[in-house]
Amino acid sequence: MTPTLDRLIASTTEVDPPLAALDLPTLRGNAADLVRRAGGTPVRVASKSVRCRAVLQVALGEKLTGADGFRGIMAYSLREAMWLARHGANDILMGYPTSDRGALAELSSDPELLDRITLMVDSEDQLDFILDAAGTTSLRARLCIDVDASLRLGPVHIGVRRSPLREPAAVAAFGKRADKRGFAVVGVMFYEAQIAGLPDTSPPIGWMKRASAKELATRRSAVVNAVQSEVGVLEIVNSGGTGSLEVSSADPVVTEVTAGSGLYVPTLFDDYRAFRPHPALYFALATARRPAPNIATLFGGGYIASGPASGSRVPRPMRPSRLKLLRNEGAGEVQTPVTGRAAATLGIGDRVWFRHAKAGELCERFAEVHVVDADGSRTAVPTYRGEGQCFG
DSSP states (O other), X not given: OHHHHHHHHHHTTTXXXXXXXXXXXXHHHHHHHHHHHHTTSOEEXXXXXXXXXXXXXXXXXXXXXXXXXXXXXXXXXXXXXXXXXXXXXXXXEESSOOOXXXXXXXXXXXXXXHHHEEEEEOSHHHHHHHHHHHTSSOOOOEEEEXXXXXXXXXXXXXXXXXXXXXXXXHHHHHHHHHXXXXXXXXXXXXXXXHHHTSOOOSHHHHHHHHHHHHHHHHHHHHHHHHHXXXXXXXXXXXXXXXXXXXXXXXXXXXXXXXXXXXXXXXXXXXXXXXXXXXXXXXXXXXXXXXXXXXXXXXXXXXXXXXXXXXXXXXXXXXXXXXXXXXXXXOSOSSEEEEEXXXXXXXXXXXXXXXXXXXXXXXXXXXXXXXXXXXXXXXXXXXXXXXXXXXXX
């Protein structure tokens, strides 16, 4: 971490904070590590964890298609997917269902977009919505079925609340109905958030992850077989996340795994045993006032990550070392006070470097990211926001 941050600091001295900076050698190393961990299974890039077209191109090539173990994009917004397709991406899987009528109407009228984008669905109501938005009774849109991948222990639900579809028979019946209505069912997806998104912080969590992986491996195969018996061979069996690549890719029924956060490596991924974190993305704030000898107040910084409101979602000061946020103020909308021994040495304009808790969300706060190469050269590249895009 220190050589990376040293390089970013040295290369951005002439840039006024707030600024975001990305170390290109570390990013490339993280990309290679994701491919290694996937063990030969193609890695689909989760765009929500990147939100910068230039960074997507580092993994997928200039046309956003695939290279060196990466293949395709998992988009979070249909409008985002269409935008990326018009920039060359030809294999985009929606990670979530869409309720954007205008985007669906636009998609349905463009055969090239219909060929490049696969919609995510998990209910009959969504099929009705798609056809209504398209203004037709039949649409040969590509569909992937989202299947609940949580762990059930009696009445206890461990994992996220996503799809209502879980058991093989129910998933297959839904796939059959979609096929009869004219849709092209090409895949199924299983996102095991309780494995991929949970740090290894205790023995009980380790036990839960192993139990979940065992249960899902059996059920996933049964679901795939059941669906294929109704709609034919599936192109896509998607699973996994940055925290579970080894587990998901080990299942022979899985055709691809998804990862995105592992490119930037935010603080929420510091406590995983499956890999060693190498943070690539940081941001810097400048000191604007000194309200007390041991407190420096910085401009900006209230970049709170999504998820349950807790200390794990706030940005973490990294340099100077041993700084911390004030308990009563935290990271503020316009100003962020920090305290600690090093705070007494900060003068007006001096910088404090932070890491964000979640990956791509930081890019919603900046119009550009300063990408720094091994030789210290720096290039500013636009984020989605910098390209005038806001997808929610």
